[in-house]
Amino acid sequence: IDAENTITFFSREAEKIWETDRKSVVGKHLNTIIPSDLKQVHNNYIEANRTTGVNKIIGGYREIEVETMQGNRKTALLYIAKQELDEGQFGYVAFVKDITEQKALQRILEEQQQHTITQTKLATMGELAARAGHEINNPVTIISAYLAKVRKGIVSKGISQEELIDSLGVIDSAADRIAEIVKSMKSVTSEQLPVQTEVIDLGKLVQATFKTMTALINVHGEILKLESTEDDLFVLASATAIQQILVNLINNAHDAVKTKTEPKITVSVKQEQDSVYVSVTDNGIGIEADEQGKIFDSFYTTKADLGGTGLGLALVKSLGDSIGASVAVESAVGVGSTFSICFPLVTSKKSSSSETQTTEIPQTADRPKNVIVVDDEKDLSDIICEFMSGFGHSVLRFYSPKQAIEYTAKNGLPDAIITDYTMPEMNGIEFLDIVSQQYPQHSVIKILMTGDINDYADRKSKVDYILQKPFPLNRLVELLEQI
Numbered sequence: 001i002d003a004e005n006t007i008t009f010f011s012r013e014a015e016k017i018w019e020t021d022r023k024s025v026v027g028k029h030l031n032t033i034i035p036s037d038l039k040q041v042h043n044n045y046i047e048a049n050r051t052t053g054v055n056k057i058i059g060g061y062r063e064i065e066v067e068t069m070q071g072n073r074k075t076a077l078l079y080i081a082k083q084e085l086d087e088g089q090f091g092y093v094a095f096v097k098d099i100t101e102q103k104a105l106q107r108i109l110e111e112q113q114q115h116t117i118t119q120t121k122l123a124t125m126g127e128l129a130a131r132a133g134h135e136i137n138n139p140v141t142i143i144s145a146y147l148a149k150v151r152k153g154i155v156s157k158g159i160s161q162e163e164l165i166d167s168l169g170v171i172d173s174a175a176d177r178i179a180e181i182v183k184s185m186k187s188v189t190s191e192q193l194p195v196q197t198e199v200i201d202l203g204k205l206v207q208a209t210f211k212t213m214t215a216l217i218n219v220h221g222e223i224l225k226l227e228s229t230e231d232d233l234f235v236l237a238s239a240t241a242i243q244q245i246l247v248n249l250i251n252n253a254h255d256a257v258k259t260k261t262e263p264k265i266t267v268s269v270k271q272e273q274d275s276v277y278v279s280v281t282d283n284g285i286g287i288e289a290d291e292q293g294k295i296f297d298s299f300y301t302t303k304a305d306l307g308g309t310g311l312g313l314a315l316v317k318s319l320g321d322s323i324g325a326s327v328a329v330e331s332a333v334g335v336g337s338t339f340s341i342c343f344p345l346v347t348s349k350k351s352s353s354s355e356t357q358t359t360e361i362p363q364t365a366d367r368p369k370n371v372i373v374v375d376d377e378k379d380l381s382d383i384i385c386e387f388m389s390g391f392g393h394s395v396l397r398f399y400s401p402k403q404a405i406e407y408t409a410k411n412g413l414p415d416a417i418i419t420d421y422t423m424p425e426m427n428g429i430e431f432l433d434i435v436s437q438q439y440p441q442h443s444v445i446k447i448l449m450t451g452d453i454n455d456y457a458d459r460k461s462k463v464d465y466i467l468q469k470p471f472p473l474n475r476l477v478e479l480l481e482q483i
Contacts, residue, residue: 001092002085005030017076017098019068035067058082058092066096074100138247139174146171173208177240179470197323199346200242202233202276203269209246210267224250227268233276235343237323242278242341245319245327248312249280249339256284256337271345279340286333295329368392369480370414374404374431375449376423384418387473393480401431408435415483416445418476421452421459429462445483447476 002008007030010022018025018033025032031039058080066074079095146167153159159167210226250265257263266281287295296317320327320341331337371393375381378399385395396414398404402425404417417435421428428448435444446463449471460466465479 001030001094003089003091007032008091013098014096017066017068017074017096019070019072024069033066035065035073038065063099064096066098074098075103076100136178138244138251139177142174143171146174170211173243175470177243179468197236197238199234200237200239202235202237202242202278202343205239205242206246206267206269206278209243223263224265225267227266233269233271234346235276235325236346237325237343238319241319241323245316245325245341246278246280248316252312252339253280253282253284253337256282256286258284260284274345276343276345277340278343279338281336281338283336286335287329287331287337288333292329292331296327368394369416369483371395371480372404372408372414372417373397374399374401374417374419374423374428376400376420380420384473384476388476388480391477391480401425401428404431405434405438409438413439413442413444416447416480418447418449421448421450429459432462445479447479 007025007028010025015021031043034042059082061077061079064076064078066076068074075098077097077099081093081095083091083093085091150159150164150167153163207226210224246267250267253265257265260283262283264281264283266279268277268279268281270277270279295313297314316339317327324344326342328340328342329337330340368391371388373381373384373388373395374397375384376399381397381399385397388395396407398407401419401423404419408414413435417432419428419431423431426434428450432446432448445465447465447467448459448463449467449469450459451469467475
């Protein structure tokens, strides 16, 4: 190409790319082979280089679109070099390589890669759903069983106040377990949540979990026994994690002894030197020696015919690792199995981490507050209002954020607004922004409730408090007392 942008040479490969012969283009302006929609852009590049010396297309490789003389579009790799001609004149040499096939192949590979990513995500979601269902069904069953017990006791007037309080405590504990399970699901799609540990009296925790499971296992005729526990055996761990481990192991034992005429499941807590062992022993079918090293792998199950997911023992191992406990198994076919969890013994009751400070909640509020609750979940909104009204607060409920906006526009702001995040008309942050704009000179305490397990860091700057569902209603009362 000479200084006037006239084509002076056209190679055989160029003929193939542009689907023409050299006689049709040599001696003609470069624009002859440039797509019509790119001619002006190219001319601007050339003019800028000629007048200012600014180099935008000379030197270096760039990907371009080629329009052939037959009207076909191709993709090519272009390199332009500046060439010195006679008497100080300059021209250009353009090296062009057809990469249309490579680009087509690249698109196919990218599509396949995206398909693989999508399939992987779906598989992960499937694993998540299976794991969530497997773990949540346990405490849900506990809640259902104890609600049935309470309902029967109230109808027959055969339940004492102590039994009622104990049963409600079990239900509350099971609800807490569900909350922790849901929260732990976040680790599948993002960084793993840190396990919250505290110093725990392991014997007492095992006794409480054993009591819960007894109500379920003994219904089916199996004999579940607590062989021995020792007091003041303190370990640094997560109570929820230990409960999940025990429930999984007891459920596994329950499956193993189903064919036995005299089924036995025994739970024990013992100290050996500087360690504490929790063991679950059954007299069930046992596990083959060559399978014992695989049973803690995800999706490996010896109970496929019984609907086993291969997730229970994998979760036991994962939870044990997260709290610094080791899990081991001893088993013999036809004799039974013993699963043991080993914890390092803690000599002091005090945790090395900061202890949770519990606020004593008064029976009535020191200064009753005016509160608005906004949530499209009617049952949840109603119980929150009823609970807080019992402490003397003046509470208005709205099932629609638009209704709440209309109210505040006419009547002003309350002391506090409690709102859900996910609602049909608008989300909680959008609702709070509108309310704040109504009265920019006035402040209101904003409490956001959310059931999301994904990160909600972007919402923290918009509100005063975020409550992750489920949460104890006492927490709302505590927050109002701080106003």
